[in-house]
Structure formats: C-alpha cells, structure tokens
Amino acid sequence: MPQIPQSLHELSVGQLSARSGAAVSALHFYESKGLISSTRTSGNQRRYSRDALRRVAFVRAAQRVGIPLATIRDALAELPEERTPNRADWARLSEIWRGELDERITQLHRLRDHLTDCIGCGCLSLETCVLSNPDDVNGEKMTGSRLMPERARLPGPEQPTGQP
Ligand code: FES
Numbered sequence: 001m002p003q004i005p006q007s008l009h010e011l012s013v014g015q016l017s018a019r020s021g022a023a024v025s026a027l028h029f030y031e032s033k034g035l036i037s038s039t040r041t042s043g044n045q046r047r048y049s050r051d052a053l054r055r056v057a058f059v060r061a062a063q064r065v066g067i068p069l070a071t072i073r074d075a076l077a078e079l080p081e082e083r084t085p086n087r088a089d090w091a092r093l094s095e096i097w098r099g100e101l102d103e104r105i106t107q108l109h110r111l112r113d114h115l116t117d118c119i120g121c122g123c124l125s126l127e128t129c130v131l132s133n134p135d136d137v138n139g140e141k142m143t144g145s146r147l148m149p150e151r152a153r154l155p156g157p158e159q160p161t162g163q164p
Pocket of ligand 1: 117118119121122123124125128129130131132
C-alpha cells in the first residue's frame with residue numbers, strides 16, 4: 001500500500017484511492033452519498049483532507065459486514081462536528097449494529113435451510129414460500145413442498161382423484 005507523506009495534508013482522489021484501496025468511482029459514489037467530502041482546487045480537482053482515509057476505512061469496514069450505506073451515513077452524521085470516527089466510535093456503533101446483523105444472520109440461516117426444498121419445489125408461492133415471502137409464518141415451520149400433503153388433508157371442495 002503506497003505511503004502518503006505526513007507533510008501532505010490534502011490528497012487527490014488518486015492518492016486517496018491508492019491508499020484506501022477503494023476505487024476512484026467508489027470514492028465519487030461515497031462523496032455523492034455524503035459519506036466523505038472534498039474541496040476543489042482552482043483547476044476544479046478534488047482534494048480530500050487526510051481524515052478522509054479513516055472515514056473511507058470506516059465505510060468499507062461497515063459495508064463489509066453488510067451495513068447499508070444510509071445507516072453508515074447516519075452514523076457518521078451523528079459524530080460531533082462531523083469528526084472522523086475513532087476506535088471508541090467503531091466499538092459503540094458495532095455494538096448497536098450487532099442486533100441488526102444477528103437478525104440478518106438468522107434470516108439468512110432460514111433461507112439457506114429452505115433453499116434445497118424450494119429449488120425442488122419451484123412454486124415461489126407468495127403465501128408459503130420462504131424465498132418469495134421470507135417473513136411468512138408457515139415458512140418458519142415448513143416449506144411449500146411439505147405443505148402439499150397437509151393441504152390435501154384440509155377440508156375443502158371435492159377434488160377429482162382421477163381414480164375410477
Ligand atoms: S419454491 Fe419455495 S416453497 Fe416452493
């Protein structure tokens with residue numbers, strides 16, 4: 001990773017990209033979303049203060065664990081006087097985000113556990129399929145393909161059996 005001299009207080013987008021590992025397009029995107037900011041030179045080139053390195057590292061770390069950009073932006077906006085997040089901030093926010101991540105992990109486990117049955121079934125029913133309707137109550141108990149025999153036992157209109 002290229003070193004940036006300590007005497008350099010402002011970074012070009014290329015320097016920030018090289019040092020942070022984020023693509024230039026990603027940095028522009030972060031800026032458009034208000035996650036980092038820059039000033040412009042007289043030649044209209046972007047210049048970032050050195051603390052943008054820490055902000056980009058923070059954003060990338062949070063993204064890596066699945067935190068949405070809007071949530072990251074809100075967290076950064078809550079810091080006093082828009083200061084750069086430090087170790088204590090990261091510890092506090094990661095504790096807040098833990099519950100959200102646990103919930104997502106639980107949902108992913110459920111989806112993973114039903115995936116094989118769903119691929120075999122293929123109905124993608126909005127009423128019963130855990131893939132089409134991940135919050136479905138029945139989806140927690142069983143997948144649609146297993147509901148079929150249960151539905152056959154439910155009272156309802158006479159079904160032709162096809163048997164003489
Ligand atoms: S495809 Fe998911 S229950 Fe049928």
